[in-house]
Amino acid sequence: MKKYILGTSEVTQIGILVRDIETSARLYADFLGVPVPPVRTTDPQEKSKARYRGKPGRGRARLAFFKVGPNVEIELIQPDAEPSTWREDLDRRGEGVHHIAFQVKGMKEKIAALEAEGMPLLQNGEYTGGRYAYIDSSRDLKVTIELLEND
Amino acid sequence: MKKYILGTSEVTQIGILVRDIETSARLYADFLGVPVPPVRTTDPQEKSKARYRGKPGRGRARLAFFKVGPNVEIELIQPDAEPSTWREDLDRRGEGVHHIAFQVKGMKEKIAALEAEGMPLLQNGEYTGGRYAYIDSSRDLKVTIELLEND
Secondary structure (H helix, E strand, O other): OOOOOOOOOOEEEEEEEOOOHHHHHHHHHHHHOOOOOOOEEOOOHHHHOOEEOOEEOOOOEEEEEEEOOOOOEEEEEEEOOOOOHHHHHHHHHOOEEEEEEEEOOOHHHHHHHHHHOOOOEEEEEEEOOEEEEEEOOHHHHOOEEEEEEEO | OOOOOOOOOOEEEEEEEOOOHHHHHHHHHHHHOOOOOOOEEOOOHHHHOOEEOOEEOOOOEEEEEEEOOOOOEEEEEEEOOOOOHHHHHHHHHOOEEEEEEEEOOOHHHHHHHHHHOOOOEEEEEEEOOEEEEEEOOHHHHOOEEEEEEEO
């Protein structure tokens, strides 16, 4: 594998799929000793421009975030019924860890570099202030990685 | 759930099950831009005093560690064939994330507090300079947690 392909070695997020985000957010809040965070919903495809396996990605998710270190967060993810990497993994493997994330600069170049190494793009899109991409890195890294780029 | 039950909210380790630790360690080293770390083996049961599901835990694992943040590491884990939480999860779910870990003080009290909340002890043992416990927290947290206590 090309060395230091992302230009970072810092994991900044652990994404966990759940079926009932209100219940899970409450349990995590108690467990971590923090207030229950707001649950927010990813943007509709018209805004997010999401693509999933080469097609417009209509799947959305409800999200809740918890700080679990100086620069690490847990993201709880409850997908809707439409196709997405979240829905696919929840159906296939059940609740549990979906991804680990890295902050990158130069999203397009990073995606291209990963694809050249046999790690294809699974899903990508935009959010207010940045963009994300999920990569099928399971063959080499045994976990899905997410790239996050904030402007 | 009892609030702030561990007395910490900081995730310090992400444990990932692999079938071939030499190959995975090399790929992670390239990906993260670091030298390939040494692979070490957990102690035999006579030394680790490991217990797994209420019996002496003879399962061992080969481990490799990568720093992925100021206070976070990825632990690659290749279990042997004997029964352990590592072997059980690898057989049931395949390669992928096994646990997230927290540093605690007062291991016995923390295990008892978690058990009182319906999160039973799965496996525990000692290593040079400390002790560990894996907890079946999947019902509430959707992931196995590990407690680590260093002296």
